[in-house]
Amino acid sequence: MDGTLVDTEPLWMETETRLVRQFGGSWTHEDAMRLVGSGLLDSARILQDAGVRMAAEDIVSHLTGEVMAAVVRDGVTVRPGARELLAQLRERGVKTALVTMSLRRMALTIVESVAPDAFDVVIAGDDVTRPKPFPDPYLQACEALGVDVRDCVAIEDSPTGLRSAVASGATSLGVPLHVSLVGAGAHAVWPSLDARTVDDLAALHENHRKAHHD
Template sequence: MRVVTTRLPAAVLWDMDGTLVDTERYWMAAEEELVESFGGRWTHEDALGLVGSGLWEAAVVFQSAGVDLDADTIVARLTARVQEQLAGHGVPWRPGARELLEALREASVPTALVTMSVRSMADDVVRAIPFRAFDVLVTGDAVQHAKPHPGPYLKAAKELGVDVRECVAIEDSPAGLTSAWASGAVTVGVPNILALDEAPAHVLWPTLEGRSVADVAALLDHREAHA
């Protein structure tokens, strides 16, 4: 009997906010509080426009909305508020994300967290995972260019010592998918609060729930078949 084997990806590269953990609502609450504390108004649509963006790029938007603080202070204040919510309410995992991550680790697939949140917040989330989840962390305070620039994903692949074209990236936002796609990775879009129909993804999965290592591995062949 002939056994067909599917090659594993060189690595799986994970976005954090909205993909691994459902923290976008924490960020939105923090943004609204910040803008309103300076007498401004921050709508849900305003918040949606920043999903997946870099924090320092977002700081410019908050300044234009009346927040009279320098960019570093804005980033620090927002991050601290989100961390307070994580501490108070716990880490809200996205459906199936932690289970798939653990299955990949058990299959010895290298993984990286590629997030535009700062390192201290990424560390908080990683500490809540009851197994060694990531080989590399790429955070917003350690990159020259934020998503949608490909730099964060290229940096992750370089630090892992793998070819980014042999990696699978999992994202929930158009900005994140644009970043991963431009880097050359196979991109998986998992919608959360934004539609991804127009985003550059090789495949859209409605959820990670029930997804397996084999499902992820098959994406490499899927890309080649549709190239």
């Protein structure tokens, strides 16, 4: 979601920076980049190491609340082509799931705001035992959809997310935004979803399956 469907990463970074500084620490852009795509509890532990003297669960709740408030107040930037591609998938009857490490309450707020009818299933960070980069979130989404993961295409913007998608067995597409995806194992990388179609996704899946089978 964050970075693939919408660009909320700057909001997360600003909120993290304020929180660390509140406790007298420093938080750089490079520090923030380490958290992109990670589970929120994993991110909270890194913030604790940076000097935030709060329980991990309290850090997660604080960050989520602040970012949600900013989204409600100021809106959020939808990534180029994302909304259009989701609409095409819905028209063609393709099942869809949103797999995010953000909390469910935030995921549902953003989905309702930018693509209310786009997803059959939402799997959020507080729905899974093991977050990305483990494959569990994607496997859980496929189980909820009633599909085989090998019949799916996963779209990710972070190395952590891509590792999760690749490990699950899905055809994995990288669409970078804030961080490089080099070395993350993507089966293909597109610079943007802009002007991309369902047929493009189908061709990517077919080509990956043929290569994998061969």
